[in-house]
Amino acid sequence: MTENAPSPLLSAPGAVATAEGRTAWHYGGPLTEQRAAVETGALFDRSDRDVLSVTGEARLTWLHSLSTQHLTSLKPHEGTETLILSPTGRVEHHANVYDDGATTWLDTEPGRGEALLKYLELMKFRTEVDLRDETAGWALFSFTGIARAADDAPVVQPVPIAKFASKDLLAVPTAVYPGGPFQEAAGWTRRTDALGVPTFDVLVPRGALAEAAEGAGAALAGTWAWDALRIAAKLPRFGIDTDEKTVPHEVPHWLAAAVHLDKGCYRGQETVAKVHHLGQPPRRLVMLHLDGTDEHPPAHGTPISLGDKEVGTIGTAVLHHELGQIALATVKRSAVAEPDVRLITGDQAASL
Structure with missing residues (x-):
């Protein structure tokens, strides 16, 4: 390439x-x-x-x-x-x-x-x-x-x-x-x-x-x-x-823009159908607001904790011109079941 x-x-x-x-x-x-x-x-x-x-x-x-x-x-x-x-x-x-x-x-x-x-x-x-x-x-x-x-x-x-x-x-x-x-x-x-x-x-x-x-x-x-x-x-x-x-x-x-749920067979389709019809994915990609106590947004891969348990990792974090520090993160679904959950990543608190 x-x-x-x-x-x-x-x-x-x-x-x-x-x-x-x-x-x-x-x-x-x-x-x-x-x-x-x-x-x-x-x-x-x-x-x-x-x-x-x-x-x-x-x-x-x-x-x-x-x-x-x-x-x-x-x-x-x-x-x-x-x-x-x-x-x-x-x-x-x-x-x-x-x-x-x-x-x-x-x-x-x-x-x-x-x-x-x-x-x-x-x-x-x-x-x-x-x-x-x-x-x-x-x-x-x-x-x-x-x-x-x-x-x-x-x-x-x-x-x-x-x-x-x-x-x-x-x-x-x-x-x-x-x-x-x-x-x-x-x-x-x-x-x-x-x-x-x-x-x-x-x-x-x-x-x-x-x-x-x-x-x-x-x-x-x-x-x-x-x-x-x-x-x-x-x-x-x-x-x-x-x-x-x-x-x-x-x-x-991706589920909205890149996946058609009713088309011919392709590799991995069985998992897509099973998750859609029978259950929920184990994790979710969410946007987090960070409290900004650290002037530097957390690095890619920084762990996210709920209490004493690690529940996810930071993907991209950056300073937004209106929202302050925000990040995309992959988090266990059970950890973000409540909208007001308080998470910790690095030295900062984070919320959905």
Whole structure:
């Protein structure tokens, strides 16, 4: 898998690089950047994400058979999300999806594309599809608050209650993200509203990233701002806010946007059906408010305790411009049965 090179947007005034050194953590004012993203619009450099392409007439049917999402009816210039599960129903891969009518594009977390590509290659058998690592040639950015790419908003089907009738869920993707060609350069745009405000993803040739970002006409914002807004919207990062034990029902966003509960057989489907119909997941992904007694948010993996028992771990924690310190955390379901439960993580108290 090609490793992403440092983004040209790191040369922008005030840019402070992330620890990985590929994109900006912030551009000098992380809290101001958050506020701008919500109120007037901001552009987020997400060019560190891995990008794959799938071509061939059978691409959607083939991906449909492997993943949790209903993809056979995905129309040209529509997007969605999907998961690849283990045989026991654990989440092994998450990808955002976009089909432009000839190619299905998959973008996933930095460093996760190689494993996803290897899995898909192993599952080709005699299916006439072509898989490519597009990371070196294409880059993703997102922007908020500028509704010029599309007037249509995303559509997400409600998750039916347990023991639902099949007619309760339409035979289309559970989440449909409208999109279209990106007018300023080759590529496409996809509206997700992922941050709780109008949010658009744009894929462009990597060499055109700086020009396309400038043409979007929005102030730059770093990963600090992106994390703060996505945590407030309860949007997880695969492998950061989840772990190797995660099942789809533990993550409310994925259950709503990436899992179709009434489609053909795929690996791990038995676990999905069993948890949905017969029980509850052992854990939940929740948003925590931290009391701020420590000026530094807790690090990834910090244990969470209830009394003298460890009941979970911190995923991403960050300072939000209005909410203070907040975090996404995976916590035992029994520990968060009551909304006013008081938890401890590091030296701070936390509440739901």
